[in-house]
Structures are given as structure tokens and as C-alpha cells.
């Protein structure tokens with residue numbers, strides 16, 4: 070197989086059309102080189118990784134993977150865009166993507182938006198299992214291995230060091246969840262790249278357990294003020310003005326997309342489970358991560374997938390036998406795709422990630438007209454962003470709605486916010502639902518420490534318990 | 541040093557005193573973190589008690605069934621002793637105020653609430669350069685003031701608050717004066733004792749502290765230094781040396797070095813407030829606590845200012861080398877340590893990073909001692925080089 074062919078095969082496998090090859094093949098080859106991928110790596114993705122973990126027989130899933138490839142190609146071109154005068158705006162997960170999209174929609178040619186670490190992590194580890202060089206680069210240059218720093222932050226930093234991405238004109242960092250995300254930007258600027266310009270918005274985690282945070286008006290107002298302040302500063306920095314109507318337009322697109330993803334969620338939790346957990350999981354990224362290449366291709370891939378999965382549900386086709394136990398998992402990341410597969414191979418489904426599925430309240434239209442208040446309210450309705458008391462209530466609702474038999478927490482060792490409450494949440498959810506709750510120590514961005522060998526016994530035991538319980 | 545030991549003894553018997561006060565009907569208010577103004581608690585008529593324990597491995601481990609393992613052992617300790625049933629103070633508390641400036645503190649607050657301890661949170665936004673953030677903190681103090689009044693049953697008048705600030709200012713002022721004595725070579729008091737002295741003032745009535753600190757100051761001016769004239773002068777930097785976590789400072793000074801200055805965010809008293817005669821004392825308290833002091837590592841941006849502060853200490857206190865005292869899994873301090881280490885190397889200041897999970901078994905202390913001793917030895921050799 071020649072080099073040309075394996076790259077071509079890769080693009081076909083990830084849903085690229087014949088007429089796109091002329092444009093994307095050279096771009097992908099250049100991008101893959103920049104990312105540090107060899108022909109062997111691409112062959113591994115084509116022959117093993119992707120067929121093993123993703124439902125490539127579905128056109129929608131192939132196209133979904135293609136969206137991530139396109140976005141990653143685009144990201145490796147950010148340096149070129151910058152040299153031509155495009156303004157580079159970065160962010161990190163989780164954030165309300167409305168504002169980033171609104172920038173892009175206001176001046177498509179003048180603005181490049183990305184959350185760079187998420188694409189590099191998903192594609193490099195999920196597709197090629199080759200994030201380690203990035204992590205090691207970060208670890209030997211100031212972000213030590215031993216402290217369990219987050220792989221996303223290491224990747225963002227290493228991508229800059231390795232010249233994969235340029236300095237941003239502004240990195241608008243949402244520190245509404247962990248501390249390390251925003252502080253990594255301060256680190257990058259002081260330790261490596263003085264041009265790495267950051268604007269940070271923060272919100273203290275100071276609400277008592279059980280507070281329904283989206284109903285605390287003072288909190289919604291403060292968060293809205295923070296968002297507005299951040300967004301205005303970013304606009305000033307890059308010299309464009311976004312209208313409130315554009316933000317509202319983005320909110321409408323988001324809500325349309327969210328409704329479709331929710332339908333996929335409902336289909337995924339059908340019995341028998343129609344699709345592996347990892348395959349569809351990338352669609353949820355569209356709720357949180359702006360794509361510089363636009364939402365359209367992702368939405369198209371979602372439409373195709375919905376049709377294909379509906380058909381499977383109608384035919385009662387499943388990846389597991391009917392009646393198999395079904396667990397809600399806090400979050401499954403396609404960057405370590407074998408975790409979901411290990412559950413499925415052991416006869417237990419984990420079709421949906423709690424972090425990403427929406428409650429009935431989240432799907433309701435916002436109470437406020439003002440786009441900042443609406444965005445702030447939406448944020449404070451999301452389970453991962455709020456106090457564990459409120460979060461536990463939302464988790465219980467999701468368990469009821471999708472008729473789960475239990476829940477798996479953990480795999481978030483690197484996250485001092487999103488991952489630090491799991492043991493407590495587990496207790497709360499178990500008390501409220503009387504269902505079995507499990508905890509797995511691990512890392513779902515990267516698997517150098519928690520290999521399949523290391524987690525196999527734990528996952529197999531969970532599956533055995535569930536099968537015995539369900540009879 | 542007799543006066544220090546006497547003050548330390550007063551501090552050690554604090555739980556008994558608190559029990560007595562509680563029996564007399566006085567409310568006992570615990571607090572976590574430097575952004576909770578002690579003077580506000582005192583002004584309410586309640587007894588303040590800083591929760592700042594550490595230095596033992598079992599208490600942080602007791603928290604693991606409820607929290608991620610990779611969290612600060614210091615934060616975990618503040619409830620860990622209680623979970624083990626060996627904290628005499630927490631069961632006495634009528635309220636515990638937890639500052640929420642980072643994830644570790646907020647998760648600690650979650651646990652206090654989960655275990656039905658009477659906790660309230662004080663939000664501290666880390667993006668401190670914005671007026672909305674200061675305003676947030678200020679409003680948090682107003683709410684805290686109301687809560688304290690409700691719990692203690694007394695009004696916090698401006699007058700009482702001013703008195704309370706003035707009284708604590710005297711404590712801080714005396715500690716500052718003692719700190720300045722450490723500019724001498726060899727200093728009459730090292731870091732191990734100075735940190736303990738600071739700690740003792742958190743657990744004594746301000747009047748007792750003031751009296752004792754005066755006496756310590758006098759004594760230090762009179763007495764011979766216990767350190768040798770060629771002892772390398774060290775700056776100890778990091779998050780916190782907790783109450784009871786004295787192994788490392790002691791080890792440094794037993795190994796022939798002297799801690800001439802510290803740069804710690806918690807467990808140490810920061811600059812005096814200089815209470816204004818007029819104006820709104822609560823607003824000025826907010827201003828001083830939030831905006832006027834050197835920012836803690838979690839604030840953003842902070843590290844450039846902290847580098848400048850560190851450089852200032854190095855010059856003023858003629859520092860030979862820096863020891864970074866990191867606590868396991870404190871991710872922000874770990875990043876800062878890399879930044880500081882780079883700056884120190886540019887300044888040609890030797891830098892040693894130590895990390896503790898409060899595990900001070902014989903097996904753990906052996907290698908630690910070797911590293912500290914060889915660092916201090918290298919500083920001595922550097923000094924003696926022509």
C-alpha cells in the first residue's frame with residue numbers, strides 16, 4: 070500500500086466524498102505530518118483503531134468522524150490564517166459555544182475559532198492512539214507528570230510548543246469549572262509564549278448543596294455580567310462587533326441541534342441498544358465546542374445517523390442482546406474508546422454520558438430574552454457546572470428518563486472540579502435511587518496509566534454484578 | 541525561646557478554652573482560608589478558630605471515600621481529623637466559614653455540608669482585577685456579616701469592627717517587626733519558630749498575643765542567634781505550612797540552613813489592615829483582603845506579581861536559595877513552581893522543589909533529609925567559592 074493510498078483510504082473511511090479528495094488529500098497529508106503522524110499511524114487507524122471502535126458501516130458515523138478530521142486539518146492551518154491577518158480566538162471546554170460561534174458568524178473570513186486541545190486529543194488519541202508525544206513534551210517542559218494534570222491542558226501547551234498551533238490573538242478562557250484550565254494559559258504565557266494573550270472569566274463554586282442555581286437570580290446575573298464582560302473584551306481585542314441578534318440566532322441553531330442530539334440520546338437508550346456508546350458520542354461535542362468549519366456538516370452527519378439509527382431501532386437491531394443491563398456513565402470520551410467497548414463486550418451497555426445528556430429543564434427555552442442572561446441560565450441548568458446536590462437531582466432524573474439500571478462514576482482523575490465530587494455524588498445518587506453505583510479510578514483523555522489491562526478486572530466485575538442483578 | 545513556647549502552650553490548650561467559652565454561651569466560629577476576615581468574627585462577639593491542620597497522612601486519607609484521591613492533602617485534612625474522630629474543635633463549632641477560591645476549598649465545603657456541619661461559603665473570584673469580582677467578594681462579606689450576627693446574636697457595629705481590626709493590626713504589626721529582625725545574619729529567629737509563632741497567634745486572644753509578641757520581640761533583640769554565622773539563608777515558598785506540619789521547616793534548619801523568609805499563602809498572617817478612622821470598615825476590609833495583598837497563586841493574573849514579590853524578598857533578606865514546599869496534587873502550585881523555578885534559574889538562585897503528601901515515615905524522611913542536606917551543602921560551597 071503506498072503512502073498516498075493509506076491516506077486516501079483514511080479519508081474515505083472518515084466519510085469524505087470522492088469529489089472532496091482533490092482538495093483534502095494534500096491538506097490532510099500536510100496536516101498529519103504537522104501533527105506528528107507517520108504512515109504507520111494512519112495505517113493503524115484505518116486497519117485497527119477506527120473499525121474496532123466506531124460503527125463505520127453507518128454513513129452518518131463516517132461523516133461525523135470526517136467533521137473532526139476537517140476541523141483538525143483546519144486547526145493545523147491556523148498559523149497560515151494568522152499570517153494572512155485572520156484573528157485567532159481560542160477557548161477551552163466546557164464553555165457556552167454561542168459566543169465563539171457568534172464571532173465566527175459575524176466575520177467568517179476574519180476570525181478563526183477553536184478549542185484546540187479537544188480536537189487534537191480526540192483525533193490523536195481516539196483515531197491514532199498517539200497523544201503521548203504531546204503529553205510527554207508538556208511533562209518534560211514544566212507541567213510535571215506526577216501531579217495528575219489534565220491531558221487537555223498539557224496538549225494545548227504542547228501543541229503550541231511543537232508549533233502545531235499559533236499564539237492566539239485572544240484565548241478567552243472559561244474558568245467556570247476547574248482552576249487548571251485558566252491557569253494553564255497563564256502558565257503558557259509566562260513559561261513559554263509571551264504572545265499567548267488570555268482573557269479569563271471565573272465563577273466561584275460557592276453555592277450550598279442542593280441550591281437550584283439557575284433560579285438564584287443574583288447568581289444568574291453575575292454569571293451573565295461575567296459573560297458579557299468577557300465577550301465585550303474579546304470583541305474589543307479583535308476589533309469586531311457582534312450583534313445581540315447574531316447571538317440569538319446562534320442560540321436558535323444550538324437549540325435545534327440540541328433537540329436532535331436529544332433524540333439520538335433517546336434512540337441510543339432503546340432496548341436493544343442500537344449503537345455503540347463511542348460511535349455517537351462525538352455528536353455531543355457539537356453542543357459545547359465551536360467548529361471553525363461550521364456546524365452544517367456535523368448537523369448533516371447527525372441527520373443521516375438519526376435516520377440510520379431509527380431504522381435499527383425499528384428493526385430491533387442491537388449491539389447487545391435485548392434486556393442487557395444498561396448503565397449511565399458520567400462521561401465516556403472517544404479519546405479512550407476501548408472503555409465503552411469493554412463494557413459492551415462484557416454484555417453491559419453504557420449508551421449515554423451523563424455530562425452530555427440534557428434534562429427536561431435544559432431543553433426548555435430560556436426564561437430571559439437577554440442573550441447573556443439566557444446563556445447564564447442555561448449554564449446553571451447543566452449538571453456538571455453546579456453543586457453536587459443539584460447535580461445529583463439531575464442525574465436521578467436522567468436515570469429515570471432513560472431507565473438505567475445503575476451508574477458508573479469516575480474516569481476523571483485529572484479534574485479537580487468535574488472529577489472530584491464523584492465519590493460524593495455516587496453516595497447521593499445511590500441513596501436517592503437505590504440503584505447500584507460504581508466508581509472507576511481512571512482517566513478518559515489518555516490511557517498511559519490506566520491501560521485495558523489495568524481496568525479490565527474492575528470493568529468485568531461491574532458487568533458481572535449487573536448481569537447477576539438483572540437475572 | 542520561653543515566650544514563644546508559652547504562647548504555643550496557650551495555643552495548644554485552645555480547644556479547652558473554646559469549650560469553656562461555649563459553655564458560657566459564646567459562639568465558636570471556625571474558618572478556613574485567608575479571605576475570611578477574622579476581625580469580622582471577633583466583632584460579632586464569637587470566638588474565631590482557624591482550621592489549618594496538617595502534617596499527618598491519616599486525616600487526608602479518611603476523606604478518600606468521599607472525594608477524589610488527587611486532591612490537596614491540606615484541604616482534605618480540615619475535615620479528615622474530624623472524620624477520624626480526633627478533632628476536638630470541629631464538634632464545638634456553631635458555624636464554619638469556608639472560603640471558596642479554588643476547587644479544593646469548594647469540595648471541602650461540600651463535605652462539611654454533606655456531614656451536616658453548619659457551614660457557609662465565602663466566594664472569592666480568582667479574576668481579581670475586575671471591579672465586578674471585588675464587588676462579588678464585598679457582597680459576600682455583607683452576607684457573612686449578617687450570618688455572623690444571626691449566629692452570635694450580636695450586632696457587628698462599625699465601631700466594634702474597627703476595634704477588632706485595630707487589635708489584630710497590632711498582632712500583625714508585631715509579627716512584621718519580628719520578621720524584619722530576620723534580615724540580620726544570622727537571624728535571631730528562624731522560619732520554623734516564626735511560622736509556629738504565627739500559628740500561635742491564631743489560637744490565642746489578641747491581647748495575649750500582643751503581650752507575648754512584645755516579649756518575644758524584646759527577647760529576640762537581646763539574645764544570641766542559635767544559627768551559625770555561615771548558615772545559608774533560605775526562602776521557603778509554597779501554599780501553606782499547616783499547623784502541626786513542621787517536619788520540613790525543622791529539617792531544613794536542623795540541616796544547617798536558616799529560613800530567613802517565607803512566601804506562603806495560607807497559615808500565616810499577612811500585612812496589617814491599617815484601619816481607617818472613618819469610612820465603611822467593611823468595605824475597606826474587603827478592599828484590603830481582596831485587592832491590596834499579594835495575590836494568592838490561584839488568582840489570575842497573579843504569577844508576575846508573585847515573581848516580583850519573591851524577587852523583593854530575595855533581595856531584602858539576602859536569600860541564598862529557595863525551597864519550594866509543594867503539597868501533592870495541588871495542581872496550581874505545581875504549575876507555579878515550574879514558573880518560579882525558571883525565573884530563579886534565570887536569576888542564578890538555587891531552587892529545590894520538595895513535595896509532601898504528609899507522609900513522614902522513616903522511609904519517606906530519609907531521602908527527604910538527603911536532598912535537603914545536599915542542597916544546603918551546595919549553598920555553603922557556593923558561598924565559599926571565591
Ligand code: SF4
Nearest residue numbers: 162219246247250484
Ligand atoms: S480539568 Fe476538566 S474542566 Fe479542566 S481543562 Fe481538563 S477537562 Fe476541562
